[in-house]
Amino acid sequence: MRAVAYDSFGDASVLTVRELPVPRPGRGEVQVRVTMASLNPVDFKLRSGILRMVGRPRRPAITGKDFAGVITALGADVQGYAVGQRVFGSVDPMGGQGSCAQFVALATDLIAATPDALSDEVAASLPVAAGSALQCLTDVAGLGKDQTILITGASGAVGSAAVQIARSIGAHITGVCGTANTDYVGSIGAERVIDYQTDNWPKIDQQFDVILDAAAAASFFIARPRLLPTGIYINTMPRPELFWSAMVARLSSRQRCVPFLLKTNGALLRQLAQLAADGVIVPHIRETVGLAQVAAAQQRMQGGKTHGKVCVRVDD
Ligand SMILES: NC(=O)c1ccc[n+]([C@@H]2O[C@H](COP(=O)([O-])OP(=O)(O)OC[C@H]3O[C@@H](n4cnc5c(N)ncnc54)[C@H](OP(=O)(O)O)[C@@H]3O)[C@@H](O)[C@H]2O)c1
Known part of the structure; x- marks a missing residue:
């Protein structure tokens, strides 16, 4: 072959x-x-x-x-x-x-x-990116209706799926992306869009239940002032300092820091297939x-x- x-x-x-x-x-x-x-x-x-x-x-x-x-x-x-x-x-x-x-x-x-409704292009686009978004928002964060979430890398494969899933949950979404993609991120469900090329999201005047750092461009200590007292910070690039941050967060607060690593399984893939067939996730x-x-x-x-x-x- x-x-x-x-x-x-x-x-x-x-x-x-x-x-x-x-x-x-x-x-x-x-x-x-x-x-x-x-x-x-x-x-x-x-x-x-x-x-x-x-x-x-x-x-x-x-x-x-x-x-x-x-x-x-x-x-x-x-x-x-x-x-x-x-x-x-x-x-x-x-x-x-x-x-x-x-x-x-x-x-x-x-x-x-x-599902019959999905092209192979869409189906092949789902497992790692949308699977990570779904596992982060549901299994890790337990994101609920009316909660607030900030998603970095919101124009990327993981982040855009996260925006779409968070919208279907009924959360209030702030998306972070580059200048060229602000309209796109607004169009898929972000109520507020921050351009990382002209603005600095760690300095904004809001705190969130969840920060999904899908771009993995920040750290728990940069994100912490923007987290609510029980907020959770998830980073998609596990590094040694994130495990250290996770321990500090656990010992010193009710906040959590999670270095994320995807665990693919059949149940996750079946959920993704359903969400894509229902038009919730459009890669x-x-x-x-x-x-x-x-x-x-x-x-x-x-x-x-x-x-x-x-x-x-x-x-x-
Ligand atoms: N741990 C795991 O299990 C796991 C699973 C899946 C993915 N990941 C990781 O997650 C990351 C994202 O994956 P992806 O497939 O979504 O990548 P991607 O499609 O390349 O998206 C990257 C995103 O990051 C944004 N970005 C680039 N530079 C930035 C900066 N300086 N500040 C803020 N945002 C910035 C881009 O915005 P613009 O395009 O608008 O500029 C884009 O939205 C990768 O590092 C990947 O390896 C980890």
Whole structure:
């Protein structure tokens, strides 16, 4: 099968399109012919080696986690899925598999059925970005109707999904984004939009129940004055100082600091499918490229030149 793979950490030039063996489904797994993948910042972070302390993908490593496609084979003991069924999901990249490939084989807890109403482009855009937004707002923050939330990176893949989910919950949303995207962030549900290029959100005259730092551009101590006494700060880039901040917050206040790490599972994916089918989540898809353009697309993402979802058409 054709796949976009790398043998060593490095910049986007280590990625090549090459022939690799088709993965076979093991017990409790399905094999999926991938039609569409989508890229996330974690893909270039894994490829560049900055996450090597967290884990090293087996080589040759295939880039990409998120995908949509069609089941082509079932492993032993698989129930509830059939060959020919449309599914979407997210690969664990540590085992040497990735979504920028013609086939993946993975456990059924990492996939869900694609609703008829959703294109593969939309389905492939959901797992990491919208999944993080949903897990942050529901499982971590328990965001409720009429609560106040500030979302940084509100024009990006995680942040825009968070704005849309928070709107459906009935929260009052302040979104932070760059100048070019203020109208977009207002249009998806933010009541107040702050341009980080001309304004400084930690200095505004408001406190929030939840601050979701999806851009991971601040810290608990920068955000703390903008939190209510029982407020929660969530940062999407776990770093050692955030775990320290979490301990300080717990010992000194009723506030919380949460270094977030996504845990994908079938229930989360089914919720995302429903929210997208209901029109609550509409992913911010910036561009769709072919396998041969994945390296250039990752380079643009890593250089901060593209935010939002980049989809990859795999069956060209
Ligand atoms: N821990 C986890 O499990 C997990 C899961 C998913 C994602 N993440 C992380 O979450 C982050 C966001 O992911 P994403 O897919 O949403 O990325 P993305 O689509 O590239 O979005 C990035 C966002 O950050 C904004 N931004 C850029 N520079 C900024 C600055 N200096 N101050 C404030 N905002 C700034 C951008 O705004 P403009 O485009 O308007 O300029 C954009 O809205 C990434 O670091 C990713 O690795 C972590």
